Amino acid sequence: MKNTLRQVFHSPKFVIGFVIFAALLLTTIIYPIIVTADPLEMVGNGNFFKPGTYVSVKDSVEGTRYTLNVDVKAGSLDSKISAEDKESMKEWLTKFGGVAEADINLEDTEGLIALWEANYSEDADQPGLTASRKKYFVRLNKNIDGVLLDSDVIIAQKDPETGELVESATIGSKEFVNTKDVANKKTFILGTDNFGRDVLTELVDATKTSLRVGLIAGIIATLIGLFLGLISGYMGGVVDDLIMFITNMFTVIPSFVLLILISYSVGQNARGVNLVGIIIGLTSWTWTTRSVRSQVISLRNRDHVNLSKLSGHSMMRIVLTDILPYLASYVVMAFILQISSGILSEAQLSMLGLGPSTSNAATLGLMMNWATAYAAPLNGSWWAYFPVVVTIALIAFSLNLMNTGLDQVFNPQLRD
């Protein structure tokens, strides 16, 4: 036993898989201790806020201001005019503005704007451009004008008696605040989702829930598969025929279709996290049954089983002590695969809107479902779905790697 464990932890594949999985698992345990906020709290008032640190505008305005003699123009120009806009400007200038391509340097935003100001005209002859494209250039021009306007921002307060605006402060373009002075700020490492929830916190919570679904599904599928496989393989005869008939029936009907039908018939309100795990477990045991059965058939004719029979042991005892221990490594491997496929099944099911329907838990599949439903892939909010995809991939990858590593330890023929 000790030796086997040592061998297992000497398999690089298993160790890599184990480390990734342990890291994910530990994160789901430790992160909620550090960040105690409710993972489903709707912090952002709006959809899909970009990842980054959000500082309170009011605090920034009211806080101490420092004047820094730095060039702020280039920075704000760069942030306000996108690379795509620059390409378009270059295209317009070379086609209709009569500027040579060699004179345009996209790195030098100020130079490009100067060229633009000098050459762009709304009324210029622009053959081959659609009306909408023409309008786009008009809008771009206005935008550039706005950026170039370098006047101070005036802060005004309403006089409570007269209702007039009284100027209280002006903010020049070279005035800065120290972020440490800003009392209210919030960092969203992975932005917010469509409900305004912090994606990172939600992701950690969802990973935990998905692992639970996987674990429940894995345990149920492995137990059913093991039980039926042992009985079917050891007893043989009519019992074997009957169990294999049922197993084959379940194998022939695609388990995912079955999963959808059961999930649907259970009903939207009854479908909790645990129930989805149970349903997935109930539809994915066939593979374990078949493989355990074939292993048992090859084991039941071994001499040590015959000896045990001759020693007068009951069938129960033979199955538990003479067959099950020889299957243990195999069952552990099957269990690991079942967890992984359980998590994937949950994600698939949730993507179809048939996953856990509770509003008090997030799962990886539900996060994907929400991101798709609110068109995150279309509006470029990658943070709402990409980290979820990566997490699902990492879980499946690490579990499969552990499985392969175990396979190589227990099956010497596969060793490199």
Place this chain on the structure above:
Amino acid sequence: MSEKRAQCLTGKGVTKVFGLGDKKTVAVDHVDFDFREGEIISIVGESGSGKTTLSKMLLGLISVSEGEVMFQGKPRDISTNQKKKEYWKGIQAIFQDPFSSYNTFNKIDSVLLDCINMRGGKSLPYDQKFEMMREACSFVNLEFKELTNKYPFELSGGQMQRLMIARIFLLKPKILLADEPTSMIDACSRATILDMLLKLRDEINMTIIFITHDIGLAYYISDSVYIMEHGKFVEHGKAEDVILHPKATYTQRLINDVPKIYEEWDLSTV
């Protein structure tokens, strides 16, 4: 001499058929036998002749397709688990491969304790059980103190096979079915093990059914010999009669196949 002894295990038309229809294989084909108490009977045949299938039928591990087996003069009844358990008190076995005969997850103690429990010694105090195990081990020249809390795979093949005999010593069955117990053992251990089997036979007046492909060995230890070819007994009788004056061509071939020291081996008959 054998006629005077009591009937122990007899069979009439015992047959085992595997498969159905076109794929039918007759492993054991209507064999009759009459094993007497206290005898050593050898069943000799080459690989695939049905020796092991017959031995499993005799043990009751697989069912008999046709024919009848009589145990101590009465028809054998192993229809229920309880009756099987009772039958196995009378017949025990040693298998060919000592390395696969033990459950690698069980300690040696539990192997021997099972035998004591089977003989109805479940309620005995541990001291007494320990004494029985020690005695059984010393019978086969093993030191129980060194074996306790060890696993079978920590022993050598010869030691494992001797432990098997210790098991039989504790169980004291009427019949011992030894299915090529020495074929996986080196020549020195082989003699020791055969010696122990003979000693055990004398001690508890046990019938030994010795299954082997080694006709020389059969001649050396047995009282009577059954020669098996393609599931049938082609010849049987007293060991001296069968081996020194073989009638069946198959028996002659088997005898010729034994390599002899200082003599050229005639490979043309193989």
